[in-house]
Amino acid sequence: MKMRIKTEVIFAILLTFCFFGLNGCNKKKPRVYRIGIITGTAAYEEIVNSFKNKMKELNYRESENIEYDLHLANNHYEEEQILQKFVSDKVDLIFAFPTDPAIAAKKAASGTNIPVVFTMAGIESNDLIESILKPGGNISGVRFPNTEISAKRLEILKELIPNARRVYLIYDPNYPNAIVALDCLNQSAPELGIELVKETVNNLNDLERVLNQRGQLEDIGIDAIFILPELLTQSPKGFEMIMKFANEKKLAVCGAMPFTSENGAVFSMAPDRAEMGRESAIIVDKIFNGVPAGEIMVVTPGIRLIINYDSISKLGLTVPEGLLDRADMIIGQ
Amino acid sequence: MNKNKNKKFRSLTFSVAVAFLSLSATVLIIANTLQIYFNICTQRDLIAGRQKLIAQEAADTVKGYILEKSEFLKTAVKVGKLINTDKSEQKLVMEKILGFNQAFRQVVLLNSKQQQILRQSRLSNLLSGQLTEQIKKRGEEILPEVLQGKTYISPVYFDSITSEPLIIMGVPVKDSLGNFQMIVLSEINLKFMWDIVNPIKAGENGRAYVVDSQGALIAFGDIGRVLKRENLLHLKEVAKFVSDSCAYNEGKIKMSKGIMDTCVATTHAHLGTPNWAVMVETPIYEAYAPILSSLNLAAITMFSCFGFSIVASHYLSKRITRPIIHLRDAAEKIGQGQMNTKIEHESFDEIGQLAEGFNQMVEDLQKTTVSRDALIKEVHERKNAEQSLEQTAEKLEQANQELKNFVYIASHDLREPLRKITAFGQLLEKSLGNKLEGDDAENLKFMVDGADRMSQMINGLLTYSRVNTQSQPFQTVDLNKTVKELQKFELSVVLEEKNAWIEIPSPLPCIEGDPVHIRQLIQNLIANGIKYQKKDSVPEITISSKPAADNMVRIEVSDNGIGIVPEYQNAIFTMFKRLHTRSEYEGTGIGLSVCKRIVERHGGHIGVESIPGKGSTFWFTVPRAKELIIAEIS
Numbered sequence: 001m002k003m004r005i006k007t008e009v010i011f012a013i014l015l016t017f018c019f020f021g022l023n024g025c026n027k028k029k030p031r032v033y034r035i036g037i038i039t040g041t042a043a044y045e046e047i048v049n050s051f052k053n054k055m056k057e058l059n060y061r062e063s064e065n066i067e068y069d070l071h072l073a074n075n076h077y078e079e080e081q082i083l084q085k086f087v088s089d090k091v092d093l094i095f096a097f098p099t100d101p102a103i104a105a106k107k108a109a110s111g112t113n114i115p116v117v118f119t120m121a122g123i124e125s126n127d128l129i130e131s132i133l134k135p136g137g138n139i140s141g142v143r144f145p146n147t148e149i150s151a152k153r154l155e156i157l158k159e160l161i162p163n164a165r166r167v168y169l170i171y172d173p174n175y176p177n178a179i180v181a182l183d184c185l186n187q188s189a190p191e192l193g194i195e196l197v198k199e200t201v202n203n204l205n206d207l208e209r210v211l212n213q214r215g216q217l218e219d220i221g222i223d224a225i226f227i228l229p230e231l232l233t234q235s236p237k238g239f240e241m242i243m244k245f246a247n248e249k250k251l252a253v254c255g256a257m258p259f260t261s262e263n264g265a266v267f268s269m270a271p272d273r274a275e276m277g278r279e280s281a282i283i284v285d286k287i288f289n290g291v292p293a294g295e296i297m298v299v300t301p302g303i304r305l306i307i308n309y310d311s312i313s314k315l316g317l318t319v320p321e322g323l324l325d326r327a328d329m330i331i332g333q
Numbered sequence: 334m335n336k337n338k339n340k341k342f343r344s345l346t347f348s349v350a351v352a353f354l355s356l357s358a359t360v361l362i363i364a365n366t367l368q369i370y371f372n373i374c375t376q377r378d379l380i381a382g383r384q385k386l387i388a389q390e391a392a393d394t395v396k397g398y399i400l401e402k403s404e405f406l407k408t409a410v411k412v413g414k415l416i417n418t419d420k421s422e423q424k425l426v427m428e429k430i431l432g433f434n435q436a437f438r439q440v441v442l443l444n445s446k447q448q449q450i451l452r453q454s455r456l457s458n459l460l461s462g463q464l465t466e467q468i469k470k471r472g473e474e475i476l477p478e479v480l481q482g483k484t485y486i487s488p489v490y491f492d493s494i495t496s497e498p499l500i501i502m503g504v505p506v507k508d509s510l511g512n513f514q515m516i517v518l519s520e521i522n523l524k525f526m527w528d529i530v531n532p533i534k535a536g537e538n539g540r541a542y543v544v545d546s547q548g549a550l551i552a553f554g555d556i557g558r559v560l561k562r563e564n565l566l567h568l569k570e571v572a573k574f575v576s577d578s579c580a581y582n583e584g585k586i587k588m589s590k591g592i593m594d595t596c597v598a599t600t601h602a603h604l605g606t607p608n609w610a611v612m613v614e615t616p617i618y619e620a621y622a623p624i625l626s627s628l629n630l631a632a633i634t635m636f637s638c639f640g641f642s643i644v645a646s647h648y649l650s651k652r653i654t655r656p657i658i659h660l661r662d663a664a665e666k667i668g669q670g671q672m673n674t675k676i677e678h679e680s681f682d683e684i685g686q687l688a689e690g691f692n693q694m695v696e697d698l699q700k701t702t703v704s705r706d707a708l709i710k711e712v713h714e715r716k717n718a719e720q721s722l723e724q725t726a727e728k729l730e731q732a733n734q735e736l737k738n739f740v741y742i743a744s745h746d747l748r749e750p751l752r753k754i755t756a757f758g759q760l761l762e763k764s765l766g767n768k769l770e771g772d773d774a775e776n777l778k779f780m781v782d783g784a785d786r787m788s789q790m791i792n793g794l795l796t797y798s799r800v801n802t803q804s805q806p807f808q809t810v811d812l813n814k815t816v817k818e819l820q821k822f823e824l825s826v827v828l829e830e831k832n833a834w835i836e837i838p839s840p841l842p843c844i845e846g847d848p849v850h851i852r853q854l855i856q857n858l859i860a861n862g863i864k865y866q867k868k869d870s871v872p873e874i875t876i877s878s879k880p881a882a883d884n885m886v887r888i889e890v891s892d893n894g895i896g897i898v899p900e901y902q903n904a905i906f907t908m909f910k911r912l913h914t915r916s917e918y919e920g921t922g923i924g925l926s927v928c929k930r931i932v933e934r935h936g937g938h939i940g941v942e943s944i945p946g947k948g949s950t951f952w953f954t955v956p957r958a959k960e961l962i963i964a965e966i967s
Contacts, residue, residue, distance in 0.1 A: 020437070094920075132496070132558075132560075133496070133561060145495070147494070148456060148460060148494070148495075150457075151457030151458070151459045151460070152455070152456060152457035155457055182460065184457070187459060188457060188458065188459055191458060273582070279556070282554075282556075282557075283557070286557070296557050297496070297557040297558075297560045297561050299556060299557060299560065300494070300495035300497070302435065302525075319798075320428075321425055321428070322424060322425050322427075322431075322432065322453070323428070324432070325428050325429045325430070325431065325433070326431050326433025326455065328435070332350065
């Protein structure tokens with residue numbers, strides 16, 4: 001009798017445990033996504049960090065369900081190697097920036113089902129996307145607002161240095177963004193009474209040579225230097241050469257990327273890098289949730305104006321109060 | 334009994350278990366359903382309240398964002414020098430407005446005739462044209478608003494390049510006397526509002542977004558959708574707001590398709606100014622998570638209880654039916670003759686009492702009855718005895734039959750030689766006549782007499798045996814007719830010799846019988862009455878009848894003869910029993926035996942009532958005629 005009761009009690013307990021056990025056995029092992037990140041600029045940290053942080057907010061945690069494979073490509077050859085690796089590794093997504101790596105990534109991923117998300121990439125004068133609203137293919141991302149920035153920078157330069165008539169443009173003609181910017185400047189300059197003094201360079205040696213040549217002229221023929229959004233003049237070495245030249249000749253340098261104003265340019269105006277990283281992460285999340293990349297609208301980031309008050313002061317210039325009010329960041333004082 | 338045998342066996346244990354289980358399940362289901370229902374009602378109200386609160390807070394935040402811009406514009410135009418000053422002053426004020434917040438994309442100063450005096454922009458001159466177009470487009474609606482001193486807020490429009498949502502906010506510029514002088518219009522990029530809408534949390538996975546009075550999405554976490562200029566009129570809650578933005582939102586939670594095309598619990602809060610609404614959506618699984626959790630808990634509880642009910646029902650049904658099963662098994666054993674079977678009962682309840690009663694019954698049964706084997710043995714012995722008895726009866730019957738056959742054969746076959754002895758004796762007596770001397774003549778006479786008597790006796794025996802061997806089927810016999818025929822034929826001589834007469838006081842009834850034997854019976858009794866008479870007396874025979882029990886009739890034949898002493902009245906029906914010597918009355922002593930046998934064959938009785946010296950009355954009972962019985966019944 002007692003044995004029978006015991007058996008029945010054990011049976012009941014087992015039944016209960018089975019029920020609770022089954023209830024808790026539905027957890028699936030999470031999928032681990034792999035993202036290949038390729039950057040063509042050494043100043044990638046802010047973008048990558050904000051990208052990763054946003055991904056974390058969106059529940060993609062390293063060592064849990066996401067892995068990043070970050071590579072810096074210093075030239076086209078390296079770009080190709082890295083992208084080939086991503087393709088052969090069958091990564092789940094390629095995150096590429098700025099323009100050149102983005103274009104290369106699109107090319108490398110074509111024929112595969114690997115989506116590409118770009119950031120800080122110019123979309124004008126190239127075939128990166130079909131349109132902002134519907135980029136098409138298997139690509140989307142955050143654009144570099146080249147058209148909005150370029151002409152405005154020239155206007156600010158004019159506001160800051162009303163006497164500037166000859167603005168020196170030294171740039172790598174092979175970088176697509178530079179050409180687009182140049183088009184905008186060409187339109188805006190006559191209205192502002194500015195003459196654009198253009199000079200193309202293909203590499204750092206070229207840049208050094210050209211600057212030396214101009215420096216040796218009795219009249220250097222320029223009132224300010226305008227940096228176009230391309231990598232050669234905004235590489236650490238390239239920009240150092242330009243700043244050295246500008247300092248020698250007491251010229252104002254109008255920078256593009258934030259690091260330029262941090263390193264002597266009177267101001268810089270560029271998209272918000274942190275925002276670009278964040279917006280890219282949101283697009284990646286959508287793709288991982290099944291939205292085709294080509295259907296996701298390209299996002300335009302906010303623009304940040306940074307004024308280097310010290311650099312301006314050194315040149316003996318006065319910053320208009322209104323311009324200071326509009327600046328997102330002022331260095332010095 | 335056979336019917337029950339054909340029926341399927343239905344386990345009582347199973348039935349009790351099922352009944353208990355059904356009862357438990359019903360109670361569980363009802364209790365849980367009620368609990369779930371009330372829980373859902375409470376939770377739904379709570380969710381609705383929470384959702385409404387979130388929506389209202391979000392609406393306040395968004396409204397605060399717009400009001401902040403509006404208040405700043407108003408303050409700027411009040412504090413800043415815009416009237417009666419040069420352009421540089423005006424430009425500074427406008428630049429300060431732009432610098433206040435990135436959301437101020439462009440600022441335009443218009444005179445009272447709505448002509449543009451100055452413009453400051455975050456955009457390059459190349460891209461600033463869209464605001465000018467919008468001002469032209471909405472000029473008529475701007476002026477009336479600002480003339481009333483109100484802040485003008487335009488409908489949302491989108492940037493042609495970036496698709497970012499924009500509005501125009503306009504405030505009047507008045508002089509110290511309060512006269513309207515100019516208008517400051519500012520293009521505000523609502524993109525910067527996203528940063529305040531994004532953090533609005535509606536639960537873990539809830540979403541908040543802002544739509545304008547046309548249903549256009551102007552702020553949402555997924556800015557791509559805003560940039561696509563999505564219109565959400567297809568969503569029920571948005572459509573409700575657009576169709577009647579002033580309607581009171583009763584705060585009830587509604588389930589509908591949400592912005593992510595999933596089922597959501599949604600509500601909205603109207604901002605008032607501007608005419609936008611904040612929509613708050615919580616995924617239905619999250620909104621109803623407490624309900625689901627409570628449902629889950631209820632399900633777990635219910636299934637656990639159900640599990641325990643199964644065990645309990647099993648245990649209880651076993652507990653109830655186990656003693657009954659023991660009873661059944663014991664009954665089967667007892668049925669098989671194991672009378673020492675006892676039921677061990679565990680409980681001291683009604684079933685325990687039943688088991689005790691059963692044990693007592695078995696004990697009593699053991700005491701008061703023989704075992705089944707003993708009974709079988711007894712029955713077997715009785716059957717054997719009966720068989721033996723039957724065999725003996727058969728043998729007896731056979732012997733009796735053989736005896737009857739022998740009597741018949743003997744009497745029949747003996748008659749012939751005896752007749753020859755008698756006949757040749759008589760011939761010898763005639764031929765020898767006087768030749769014989771001494772005792773020889775007398776001896777011859779004795780021999781002839783003996784042979785004659787023996788012949789009579791054999792005839793009597795033959796008659797006696799014929800009662801059984803030569804019988805006729807029973808039929809209606811009219812006794813009056815029988816007596817008349819006897820008087821006319823068989824008894825005519827003796828009646829005449831003795832001057833005897835027969836009186837029948839009333840007509841005799843018809844009876845059911847063998848007509849030959851009945852005639853023999855009445856003849857014997859009348860003949861006896863005539864024979865046993867005193868000397869010189871005239872025999873008087875009276876025949877009467879009386880009804881008797883069992884549809885019989887009693888016939889009485891009375892005489893005025895010598896009578897019979899009582900001690901011999903029973904013996905006279907024995908064969909060869911004679912009360913008188915042959916010299917007194919002739920006879921063989923068989924007649925009454927034959928009478929008795931005939932009456933017995935007819936199922937009746939025969940007897941005599943007699944007073945010696947006065948006469949005797951012989952009576953017998955025979956069945957009444959069937960016709961008479963039928964006639965009486967009818």
